[in-house]
Amino acid sequence: MVEQTPAVTAREPAGWDELCRRADTEGARVITLGPAGTSSHDAARHLQTRLVEAGGGPPLPLELYDTFDVVLERAAADASCLALVPSAYRGATAFHWHDDLRLLFHFARSTPPYGLAARRLPAAPEPLRVAAMAEVDHLYAGLVPPPLAHREVVRVAARSTRHAAELVRRGAADVAVTNEPSRREAGLVWLSCRPGVDIVWLVFARAPSEHRNLTDPTPDPHPEEPT
Structure with missing residues (x-):
């Protein structure tokens, strides 16, 4: 029997407009690695400023956590969280492959010295x-x-x-x-x-239900008969 590759639904990063829409929902907040003074905190404050300039409202609340593992757990459980993660973080792949998360936006920004x-x-x-x-x-x-x-x-x-x-x-x-x-x-x-270096910063959020479980295994039309 020849194994069939499951069909996969393609998906592009939602982009700036989707990020702004998410930021404008009740309870929205940015979460990343803390405490204050980390490079992640610096990038989060930059993102806050950009969102204020785009929407004109007050800055989004910012929550800082001790580890990115906690950031991942919070983002996967709460659709109001916008998780900011540096691409240089060794565990960033866990965010990309998490079934309940979606990459919304990315931007480049230099770290402090x-x-x-x-x-x-x-x-x-x-x-x-x-x-x-x-x-x-x-x-x-x-x-x-x-x-x-x-x-x-x-x-x-x-x-x-x-x-x-x-x-x-x-x-x-x-x-x-x-x-x-x-x-x-x-x-x-x-x-x-x-000097600091340019880092690509990734913004993840909980994926809408229609974007979860993206594989669509197709049943084999000619299943192997038991012998």
Whole structure:
């Protein structure tokens, strides 16, 4: 028996007009990774401003969550949520493939500057505790200043750039791979920094019922007879 490929209904991103319509519904809000100071928070505030300019109403409420897993759960459960996710997030594919979500819109925006921040230049000889979220941990090698280049490194996992900076502020890490708003909020100083990079930001929302379960398996007209 030859297996038949299920028919798939094609679907394009809904676009700016659909995003504006969703934003104008009761209870609509933008949700993304927090706390305040993350690059996601910066992009969310930019999106708020664009929607205000387009519709003339007040800014949409903004809700910040500790992880993108929570953002996904909230967006899938509540049609009023507009989930903002950076394409550079390693788990973004989970949003794309979620049966109950739909990509509404995407836009490019540069992140704030990134770098290595600390309360002061860490003293030797202790191992250097470096706080970073997984997506930017690799930046350390290109940012480490000469006085720290040969230090033993112990990685400290962080949920966000702001969390990384807070770990240093509290003394749980020596250096953070973080961004400018988070560095400033935590009262840290730059050891080194670099310009931000352009990121594509993705806006997801709960899909209308007609756009869920898109596969349409076609019954085999000549089923194999049992033997």
